[in-house]
Amino acid sequence: MHAEPTDIIESLLTSNHRLTRMAAQSTGSTVSAAVWSTLSVLIAEGPRRNGELARSARISQPGMTKLLAGLIEDEWVYRIADTDDSRAWLIAITDKGRAALDDWRAQLATATRAIFGDVSDTEWATLGRAAEILAARVGSKAVAA
Template identity: 50%
Template sequence: MNSELSALLGDLVTVTHRLTRLAAQATGENTSPAAWRTLSVLTSAGPMRLGELAAASRVSQPTMTKIVRGLNELEWIKRIADSSDARAWQIAIAPKGQIALDDWRFRLGVALEPLFADLSSREVDVLAEATDLIGDRMGVQELAA
């Protein structure tokens, strides 16, 4: 195992969590982080049953039930019949939810832009490359899960 790489990845997780909290606070948004995480999971993984969604979001099933209830009231998710079990339902992101998530992500970027406004074009390229690299690795991980 490469301890230097492990330390770097640990630092990356820590700094990105701090960056996420800073951006969320700067937007003044009251929607819970768990709601945004749920919409993100549905966007990347597609429709899933409540228990699967709870596991993917790392919350209990009763907690996910509350999150889904709130998202349903906002019309940000929709329930669809599970094609593999006529008695079951899957949760999917609704068009209003996708719009809200896209807007939230944009506002996060706007909130953080002043912190990074003085980056050189090379540094912006490094961020873009790092984002692509991490996104590609996460895509590989999601496929393996």
């Protein structure tokens, strides 16, 4: 039986969410998923106003305001003037924030190694190709298989 495209996409989304959740839990980190989501949005989409960032990260605007206070204090993000509106600020990621996100992603990858310990070379090639396809569709970084 051939799976429908929507079934495949649903499976990918569900599996990805579960894998990310399992990896995050296994690291023991207490940093909120909202932090990583916010930093990921800033890397993918560039500097954003608070409201835009809140929508993209799927956080309430008051929640984002509170989250940003901590991220600014940690020097993971900073405010820059919005050239389109002198009354507004944009939020941008710092090199320190980018490094923190890169480290978090490496921790997630390390945390999932046991799950993939018995994957064959053929399966790795398939996963690599799937990662390339997904990255091309959603604009993320892909690793050559």
